[in-house]
Amino acid sequence: MTRLSEILDELADQAKVYDVTDQSVRAARRRHRQRFGMKTAVRVTAAVCLIAVVAAILPLSFSGGTGVPEAGPGRLDGEPAALVRPLLDAPTRGSLAGDRAYLDAVLARITGDPERYGLPDDRARLRILFAGDVPGKRRLVIVAGFTAQPRKVELTGSRGASARRLDLTGWSDLEEPIVRTEWRGERLDTGYALVFGPAGYDVWVSERPRYLADGTVGRDWRPEPAGYVLRDVADMPAGLRVRMSRGETVLYEGPVAAVGAKRTGAVDPAPLYGRGTPAPTAAGSAADALAYQFGLTGPDVHYVVLWSDAFEVDDPNGTGTGMGQIATVMAVTADGGGPYITIATDASPQPNARNHPTGEGVAGDPAKALIAMRLPHFTAEASDALQIIGPPAASRAEIRQGDTVVTTTPLDDGVGRVELPGPADVTVRVYDEHGAVLAERAFADVGATPAGSVEPELKGWK
Amino acid sequence: MVDEEGFREFVQVRLPRLSRAAYLLAGGHAQAEDLLQATLIKAALGWSRISEAQDPEAYVRRILYHEHVRTWRRRRWREHSTATPPERAHEDGTNQTVLRLVLQQALARLTPRQRAVVILRYFEDLSEAQTAQVMSVSVGTVKSQTSHALARLRKLAPELADHVRESMEVGS
Numbered sequence: 297m298t299r300l301s302e303i304l305d306e307l308a309d310q311a312k313v314y315d316v317t318d319q320s321v322r323a324a325r326r327r328h329r330q331r332f333g334m335k336t337a338v339r340v341t342a343a344v345c346l347i348a349v350v351a352a353i354l355p356l357s358f359s360g361g362t363g364v365p366e367a368g369p370g371r372l373d374g375e376p377a378a379l380v381r382p383l384l385d386a387p388t389r390g391s392l393a394g395d396r397a398y399l400d401a402v403l404a405r406i407t408g409d410p411e412r413y414g415l416p417d418d419r420a421r422l423r424i425l426f427a428g429d430v431p432g433k434r435r436l437v438i439v440a441g442f443t444a445q446p447r448k449v450e451l452t453g454s455r456g457a458s459a460r461r462l463d464l465t466g467w468s469d470l471e472e473p474i475v476r477t478e479w480r481g482e483r484l485d486t487g488y489a490l491v492f493g494p495a496g497y498d499v500w501v502s503e504r505p506r507y508l509a510d511g512t513v514g515r516d517w518r519p520e521p522a523g524y525v526l527r528d529v530a531d532m533p534a535g536l537r538v539r540m541s542r543g544e545t546v547l548y549e550g551p552v553a554a555v556g557a558k559r560t561g562a563v564d565p566a567p568l569y570g571r572g573t574p575a576p577t578a579a580g581s582a583a584d585a586l587a588y589q590f591g592l593t594g595p596d597v598h599y600v601v602l603w604s605d606a607f608e609v610d611d612p613n614g615t616g617t618g619m620g621q622i623a624t625v626m627a628v629t630a631d632g633g634g635p636y637i638t639i640a641t642d643a644s645p646q647p648n649a650r651n652h653p654t655g656e657g658v659a660g661d662p663a664k665a666l667i668a669m670r671l672p673h674f675t676a677e678a679s680d681a682l683q684i685i686g687p688p689a690a691s692r693a694e695i696r697q698g699d700t701v702v703t704t705t706p707l708d709d710g711v712g713r714v715e716l717p718g719p720a721d722v723t724v725r726v727y728d729e730h731g732a733v734l735a736e737r738a739f740a741d742v743g744a745t746p747a748g749s750v751e752p753e754l755k756g757w758k
Numbered sequence: 759m760v761d762e763e764g765f766r767e768f769v770q771v772r773l774p775r776l777s778r779a780a781y782l783l784a785g786g787h788a789q790a791e792d793l794l795q796a797t798l799i800k801a802a803l804g805w806s807r808i809s810e811a812q813d814p815e816a817y818v819r820r821i822l823y824h825e826h827v828r829t830w831r832r833r834r835w836r837e838h839s840t841a842t843p844p845e846r847a848h849e850d851g852t853n854q855t856v857l858r859l860v861l862q863q864a865l866a867r868l869t870p871r872q873r874a875v876v877i878l879r880y881f882e883d884l885s886e887a888q889t890a891q892v893m894s895v896s897v898g899t900v901k902s903q904t905s906h907a908l909a910r911l912r913k914l915a916p917e918l919a920d921h922v923r924e925s926m927e928v929g930s
Binding site for chain 1: 773862876918
């Protein structure tokens, strides 16, 4: 009888020897230099702390790296997948789209040294997706390979730079039919955000959403005549969102970029309705993150702590192990509702922060809102705990699957926790002391859209 | 990195083994290369500390498996497994090639942690305690993850049921 270990061994025989030692050593040297630069920067400005927290909660729009793209097996061969082909076949966008001489100069530069860009050496297998001057006094050119595993590279320079003077500043795999890219200068208030997709779709934008007391979000949409979204981050409106659609069919809908605003006003660390204990560090970080991501600042917005507590952290690196903090903070807007986020901080002297995708969303009236979420974790292993934050009058929660009650737990001022191994797809229902249902909501672990997400991305191809 | 030569020597000797593990974890050549590179970058950055450890190989293995799970986390909203079992071969399903293909498809349907635990236990041949150490979890979690992973393998690929059962008996 062949055992599993023997079949695994045979399967492993298909592996090649991936000799990436040189690339790894080079990359490590680069990162070492960058780390040194970062450490210096941290000493200079506290603003970096804000970025560190916020970076953890923003979806990654750039999954590649900097420096020279390393080669990989099959990177330059084959035909692109049907999913990304319409994007690769779309006409060039940007203010230089009609400048044939400029585009030719870019292509000539790449085909003259294709290895440097990790792209094919055949001009017919290269696509310039974007070329133009962009906010922040910069020039941006995005070029992709027309291959089975397409990669796009970003070339940037100062405004008006010739093709020769552009620098290779980033690269990533092209896995989806849209491109989202963003750059911010050191002062954060200069830079651009760019989103585009295949040709043939209507492009709409919406900004300054209304977060209503019933927990829904109201939006007005208007067409974006350019067919792609390019914005100056200095003027980024709150909640800017893009939609690409054809008739009723939505290809993509999602946020353009974080606003990057700095929080105004203090956060009272005392949790609302006495739910938990004050956690000022985590509460401050969460409010900072909300301001940065949604731009909800000013006199019409106030931050409330929906729940906070001490939080035991097990950090595999050791430095953060101990008693940290956790807080769920909501930005309450003039319309009565607002987004919330949960941030946990570890026990380090300069605390590291973590969030969890299910710990953010939009809530209505804080007195009636019901939140169910997994807790952030610092280890590779996720917790089985499901945290419930309900109306303050809620005294019991039921976790249900259809008509079956999976488990139940008492709530203290509306707050409680149950052990529920994932992946779970359940309904959470909370009752008052007389047995009346106060609120109910769905909770799901897996899938592209965690229940209660803050206006999740819609990807029509999934 | 102070001792670059030492790092290169260390990697050179272990590259075939690391490549095999990376391939099993990642499921494809390009992905395996990316995973291994991300691992070696981290190892190079911490080499002065790692090289002084009692067992540098165990340290690098730990980075590899954590990197595997971390990479999945970053991508999880772009990738999610389906409930559909992989296509099965139409042959009699008993020869080694078919078993290998079936296992490859089934592994791809496991969660990254389940895949990691299967590979650590049955490819790296680590004990439950050693696996727990690599994955930074308790032995109890390793036991439950292994049990879930093997149950899922049996469900996804009934052709493997006997082989999985045999492995459980040997491994237990």
